Amino acid sequence: YNVSELRRLDVAHHLPAQSSYRLQQQMGGSRIITRAEGSTVWDAEGNAILDGMAGLWCVDIGYGRAELADVAREQMLELPYYNSFFRTATAPAVELAAKLASLHGGALQHIFFNTSGSESNDTVLRLVRYYWALKGQPERSIIISRHNAYHGSTVAGASLGGMSFMHVQGGLPIPGIEHIMQPYHFGDGFGEDPEEFALRAADALEERILAIGADKVAAFIGEPVQGAGGVIIPHRAYWQRIEAICRKYGVLIVSDEVICGFGRLGRWFGYQHFGFTPDIVSMAKGLSSGYLPISATAVSHEIVETLRATDDDFVHGYTYSGHPVAAAVALRNIEIMEREALVDRVADDAGPHFAEAIGALADHPLVGEVRTLGLIGAIELVAEKGTNRRHGKGGAAGPVVRDACIARGLMVRAIRDTIVMCPPFVITHEEIDRMAAIIRAALDEAVGTLAH
């Protein structure tokens, strides 16, 4: 690779996602990633980087799976594309729908395909409002979400999301979406009994439903564990209470499993870990381990029965809904997960080792809390041990530690002063230990940097 030329072209022509274009220019272009294997990626300069983020929370089975390339090639040669608009379908799409239905078991037996997590949540928004209209309750249209939730970057996705810094760009949220507190114990309930705090956070839903009027609330949407909001792992009591409140008022439950789905928490789906039953589930990322863009929306039988009570079309869908090549790759990705028992590996082997190795960082003077569940985790950086007080105005420590990790060959993400991790399911014990050692060295270095 001609690295300097690629970086020049990057600045001249490429606008990266969720980026400061001033910073991109000041840096003289992005780091060009050229290849990957297992849990490691390499840049064009030949630097190896241990991928503590599984790409963007998605490369669950790890990089370099030639089998997926073979499947994609075969499917492209046989049938590269066809749609489901013309009373048509393709074999991979139908087979993948059946496979996903079997993974959900029980109530969620119907699958709608999209290409991204954002699009899946757009589907959710239109579907729940259409459902209530068909039920003769069109005024039941408000969707309740949570602060700092991330549900995507499209207009509906970013509106459902609860990130105010996204809302200010583009005049969001669109009408009919409300946000309640998130179950962020370290940030918002520090010192409070964790279970009491979780119930207080869940009861905020009931308060909001009553304030709006239950006959106007269509659905509640939440990630079982908020990912981009800072890896917020709620106390078990939280989702139980949320479910009870939704059932009490007839509000649909939407579980956004874009990160949590496909084993991240040690069960196939996050709702199975927390023991609640959603009416709709959004899936993406791990569905294909990021090898091709595909997402899916699982829908309950009750909702589909309502859709079947009319001859009208649900006038919604994308050119690439059920794309046969992406569907074939997703099917094989799930087959690999099953063959290699990767979900069990998260629950019983890599996950516990991750919890121990990363958990040991809790003794560091900069660390206020370490949270892990399965193969997702967060480290809270504080100015004073034993408190949740941040350096300066907050947001200063995270980037320092993140950059020190990246300089040492580990990719992690900083969400303000929370370092988040989400490694591939194939990460070895040695690699987990290396992650922990690099983070500790980065923390040690940051102590000096932050003191100045």
Ligand code: PLP
């Ligand atoms: N929902 C959740 C929980 C996510 O984490 C993401 C992406 O990070 C999305 C939705 C949006 O998915 P996509 O980026 O594929 O549109």
